[in-house]
Amino acid sequence: MVSEGNAIRSSCAVVEAEQGARASTSPVRRAGNTFFKLLYRYTHSRAWRHNERLAHGVALERDEAGRLAGMSIRGHRLACVNAQMPLAPDLHDAGQECHLIATGPSVNLIDYRALQMPRVLGVNGAIALTERQGVRFDYYCIVDTGFVRSRTDLVERVVREPLTLFATPLVLWHIAERIGLERIRCRVFLVDDMLFPAGHRATRMDELRATYDARALALFDAPQPLGFSLDLRHGVFDGRTVAYTGLQVLASLGFKRLYLHGVDLVAAKSTPRFYEEASNMQPSYLDENFCEFIEPSFRHASALLGRRGVDVRNLSMESALGEDIFPKLCWQTLVQGAACACKAARACAPDSSLDSSLDSSLDSSLEAMPGFAAASTLAPARAPTSTLA
Template sequence: MLSTILKLVYRHSHAAKWRHNERLWPHARIERDAMGAIERFTWRGRHVPLARRAELQRLRRLPCHIIASGPSVAEIDYEALPMHHVMGVNGAIALSAHAPVKFDYYCILDAGFVRQRPDLARRIVARDLVLFVTPVVLARLLDMFPVSALGCRFYLVDDIYKRGFEAARTTRMLRDDAQISASASFLGDDSEIGFSFDIDNGFFHGGTVAYFALQVATWLGFTEMYMHGLDLRDASHTPRFYETMQTRAPTRLDAEFANLIEPSFRHASQVLRLRGVRVENLSPASALGEDIFGKVDWRSLRRRNLSLVMPDEALPVAAVGSVAVDAMPTLRPTGTHGHA
C-alpha cells in the first residue's frame, strides 16, 4: 500500500520524462563518477558495494557462452561441452540444477522476473558471479533477500534512454551527445535502435535481456561469443527450457520481434563484424536468420578445439590495439567448465 501511495505522489510531483524513477524514489540514492558511470548506490539508507570497471574489463582470449532461456538449451549436453566463460540471463540458472555449469556473469533486466521467480533469483544472487542489473532490479533484489543471501557482486547499468534519477532522453539528445556518439552505434538516422560498446554510458534494450547480455559481453572484452537458447520463436506458446505449459511466464518476444528484436540483432551483427567480433547461434530453430548470426551445432565446438585452453592472464581492454594479430598467448590446460 505504501509503495502505491509513493508512486502516486511521485507521478503527481514529476513530469512524464521522470516517470521511470518512480520505483526508486524516495529510498534510493545514486552517485556517479566524472564520466557518468554509477559508482555508488544506497537503498533504504544502506550502501551496496559495487564491482568496478577496472576489475572486469579485459581482452578475453577465450569465447563467452551466453545462455538464454529458449527450449533448445535442453538439447545441449553440457556435460560434454567445455566452457570457461559463461554468462546467464534470467532463468538460465535453472540449468545448473542438472548440469555442471559455472556462471561467471549474469544479467537481469526485468524486476518482474525477480518477483515471479524468487526461487531462481535467490539462486542467482547466492552465486559467486558478477550480476549486471539496473537500479530498479537491484532495489527489488535488496527488498527480497537479506544480505546473508548475497554471494554475488553487483554492477549497475542504465537503460541509455532512461538513466536513474535523470530525465528520459530522446534519440536526438543521445546522438548529439559526444560521449554517447563515440561509444554507440545507431541504426540509421532516426531509429531508436542501437548497440552500446560502453555500458557505463547506458545500454539499448533491444526487446530482450539476451541483447543486453551481448552488449555486456562485448564491453567485458570478449571477441568470440556463442548464444545458447536464442530461439525467439513462438515464445507466447512455447515454455522456456525450465518451464512447463502451466508455469510459463508471459512474454512480449513475439509482439516485439519484427519491429525491435530482429532489427536490433541484425544491427548488432553488422557492427560487431566490423569490429572483428564473432557471434554464433547454437539454436538451430532460432527465428534469427543465418545472415544475422551463423548457426552451428554445439557438438562442433568440441571439434574446433575451442575452450580447451586458456591464457595465464587476460589483457586490459586498453591493450587490444597493441597486441599483434599473430601474437599467441601462453596457454595452460584446464578442466571442463573452468575447473582446474
C-alpha cells in the first residue's frame, strides 16, 4: 500500500482536547493547525488547495488500484472497512429496498413508528430521528465539514451507533479534532472526492473520462463538472448536497428500490431543517447551488438509474425536484401497502397465530396520520411490530 499525507477540502480551523462528552479546543493545537494550513496554502497551487487542512499529521493508505484503504491521524490508525465491505451484493428481494433520510422539514410529517424500513441511510442531522421516533440507521453519510463543526452533538450520536459511516478524510479529521478517535464506535468507510481526490491535485473531467470506464462512473453532458459514481471505492461526485452522495452510496451497494425522505430543497436558506428551530438554524447554500448543480445532477442521475433498473421514489411531496426526475409518493402509501401484505398473509394462513385483537390498530393509526384518507378497499391489518429490520 502507498501511504501519503493528505486531505480533502479545506475549511475553518478546529482543534481538540477532551472535556466531558466532547473534545474542546486547545489554543496550542489550534495555532499549530492554522500554521500548517497556511504554510500549505502558500506553497501549493490552487489545484492542490483542497489538501491544506490535512497536509500535516494525516496519512492515507491506498490499495494497488489507487483507492482509499486506510487513514491515520497523528499516528493513530482509524479502523476502516473499505477492503472488507462488499459493494453491489446479491441482495434478496426484501433487501433490495433502502430509505435515504435527508433533513428537510417534510420529515416532520412522517410517522416513522408506523413505517417499516428494511434498510435506512441517514445524512447529517437525520440521527435526531433516533431519539424522536426510534429510527435505527444501517448506513450514514457525512461529507459536509460545516455540519461537523456546527453540530458536533449530533455527529457524536452518529459515531456511537452500530452503523457504517461513509465520510471523507476531511470530515473524519474534524471528528477526530472535536470528538476523538477513541469515541468512534461505528464502522467507517473512507469516501474520496472524484474531482478533489485526497492528496492529489484537482482532477479535470477529461482526465476522469480517460481513466475510468462506464462501469465505474457516468460523466454528464452539462456546463458544470457533473457525474455519478457507480463504484464507491473510486469516490463520489458531491452534487452540492449530501443527499446526492447518499444516492451514489446506495446505488453502489446494489439497492434497487430507493425512497427519498426530506429531500425538499425549497427555500432552504430561510427554512429550518426538521430538527432545527428558526432561532438556531445553520446556514444553507442549497438555494444558490440548486439550478447549476443540484437539479441537473439529480435529473441526469434519474435517467442513469432508470436504465440500470433502480426505482427511486421521492416522499417529499413539495420537493423542488419535479415528478419528471423522481416520481413523488405519499409516505402513507407505503403503510397502506404493508397493510395489504398483512391481509394477504392472513388469507394464506387463516389459522396462524396472528392476533385478531390487533386487526384494527393499523387503521386507527392511519386515521390519526396527517393527510391520510383511508381507502375503502383497505382491510384491517396487523400493526407493524417493529419499525426497522
